[in-house]
Amino acid sequence: MVSKTEESQLQQLENQVENGGGGAWEYLSLVRKLKLRRSDKVLKHGLALLNDPKKRSALGPDEWNLYEQVATAALDCQCLEVAKDCIKVLQKKFPGSKRVGRLEAMLLEAKGSWDEAEKAYSSLLEDNALDQVISMRRVAMAKARGDILGAIDWLNKYLEIFMADHDAWRELAEIYVSLQMYKQAAFCYEELILSQPMIPLHHLAYADVLYTIGGLENLQTAKKYYASTIELTGGKNTRALYGICLCTSAIAQLTKGKNNEDKEISTLAAAALEKDYKQSSPDKVSLLASTLKTMKLQ
Amino acid sequence: MAEDLVLDTAIRDWVLIPLSVVMVLIGVLRYFVSKLMRTTQLPDSKIIKEGQVIIRARNLRAAANFIPSKAFRARKLYYTNEENGLLHVPKGQGQNPQAQMLSDPNMAMDMMKKNLSMIIPQTLTFAWVNFFFSGFVAAKIPFPLTQRFRSMLQNGIDLSTVDVSYVSSRSWYFLNLFGLRGLFSLILGEENATDDTQRMMQMSGFGFDPSKSLGAEKDGLDIVQHDWVLPKFEQRAGDVLRKRLSS
Incomplete structure (x- = not known):
């Protein structure tokens, strides 16, 4: 930090x-x-x-x-x-220095000769299996080659030992999201929230993932995390405001109005959105109004 | 003692100054010798993993209320279950450091090297000082001191009549031994290896047992009451938004 x-x-x-x-x-x-x-x-x-x-x-x-x-x-x-x-x-x-050997392997990687770089990295890891930089490079290289599953493999191996490395968890979460493996991604975001509970971005991403998974329980949880994002950012995060509205309308659709869920916060969020749009881009207010209308929030 | 003792200038030239110079030189020499003998020890993957598990479990304990209770329960089980939980240390498997030391000759070797570079020069210089300069009154400090300082400043002279502000040669040796650290950090840079006090701390911290802290962490996790704070956040978010709208 x-x-x-x-x-x-x-x-x-x-x-x-x-x-x-x-x-x-x-x-x-x-x-x-x-x-x-x-x-x-x-x-x-x-x-x-x-x-x-x-x-x-x-x-x-x-x-x-x-x-x-x-x-x-x-x-x-x-x-x-x-x-x-x-x-x-x-x-x-x-x-004969290993630190220089690492640089050489990175040079091979930068040149794009993946197989040679891979070989160099593995031989370096054989000497010192706990070299964090090399393990990370391997993940990055697998990702660069488009071998996403390989990257996940390496990352998991890395996290098995260095399980308190939150940057690695974030990387893994983003990879899982890109592969639409939302349950796994949710786990990673939970881990991130645990290690840095006051960073709103993790709350927001977790809420996004939960909303995408869907289901009543997840939607309700997602709404709560959007709310916490709003609290942590002082209500300035547009995505979180939209998230609240979307969650409320999705919950209303699922329960068909039977559930008398507290709608107050979503009306507040909608009002805050309107205020923001009026302030920073007045020409898009009508778009917002129609969007909110489809969500039955106005 | 009414009249002052007069110290021969030869004592200054042949005892006080050489003693200090020798102490400094030995300190420098020891630094380089220990630098030569130092081996970079590869950390053990198991120890690193245990440390990381502890950090992660501590995070879980501290921020438990920020994740849904389902997620918390799953994690708690993962850490603390009795069969293969991460924090669970099977009985009798917690290695005690002594056994570990016996099984790993490298460790004993390392200890010995550290000790050798510390103890040998110290005994030698002490013997040297004792042999050549025992009983010398080597210096006088320019201010009076109370009787309590006698044992510190007049080690090796058993005369109760000598004023306490006189320093015996052996005491001068001890003063140098413990007082030169500031000078060494000037000469050799901040993180010099001659830092005796630090080394002693290391020695006493040697008996650190990771399995104990694993167990402590497990107990801590066992008693955590999960109380999801997010519902409260929803209300607070409402307040925040209301405030923003009204401003």
Whole structure:
């Protein structure tokens, strides 16, 4: 998690570096420390540092970290030549290193030679089965090749050990949603809500999944999670407002009006939607009105 | 003692300063030796997994009220059931650290290396100080102290008449031993290996037993009462919306 102060510090450094004010190394260190993905900027400024022998030698042993960082960024930007050069330098300095081996495997992956990369990754994993980065790369690679089921397999294997990694759970949830395996996705979103109960996006996604599965019980639950999203976002999330309306109308359809479900919140949500639309896009108010009418909320 | 003891300047030149210098040099040497001997220990997958299970179970306990009760019950069963629950430790299988140490020679080796790099130089320097400088009054601190400090500052001199602000050579050795950490962190960087107190903490934390915390977590989960908070959220969401609409 990136804290507020770190974020502002990063922003400030980024502006400074972008406008040629120096501090490139500090910026790169911060990016590395916070594990952010700013590949284009890292590549640009890191390469400038590396190409300047005086600045490079001033870094001392951190020079090699910079090489690694730039190599990874270059792979991300498909600047394979740059990456190759960096990796070559690292290879010379650290022959037989596994960390460099990882970079080489990533280079193979970036080139698109999947089978070779796969082989390289597996041999690296044989040495150290607990390497999180490599396990994640394998998932990413399976996904890139279109082998979604393989990606699920690898992810599940990864989560069996690192089961507190919520980013992996989110990835798995998104994959399941893309495959329309909603029950599994719901489980993953539950797991995400457990690990970060105050993040409204998880509540929203969970509600979406439940609504899609359907059924009275799920719809009622989904409605509650849309409500919690509204509470957590201060009522500013349009999707959640729509979700409440949709859930209410779907529940009314299922129960044919027999169930005297509390409709107050959906009328409130509809009113909030109307207010938002009037404020930000008045020309679409009529569209909203007709949509709400079909949901019998107006 | 009315009149002050006069310390020979030769004591300063040949006892006080060499002692400090030697202590610093040994500290630096020890840092490099332990750096050479340090082996990167691959973490055991079982231990990592147990740690992760504990984190996940703790999350479940803390945020249980945010998921529907059906989901909670399923998870609780998954963690705590008596046959193959994640948190269930079969009796007698909880490895105790001593047995683990015996079965894993690497671990004992590691301990020994750590101890060797710490104890050997210490005994040697202590013997050296004792042999050459025993009984020296090596320094005087420029302020008076109460009698209680006698055992700290005048270790090795059994004279009750000497003023407490005089420091014996052996005490000077101890002061250096424990007081040079700040200097080492300046010379060797923040995370230097000569940090004795930290190492002692590690030693005492060695008996950490993951199966115990698994059991504790299981007990914690067993007594959690599930009370879904989402219905309350619905009402609160209504309030939020009302507020937004009226503003």
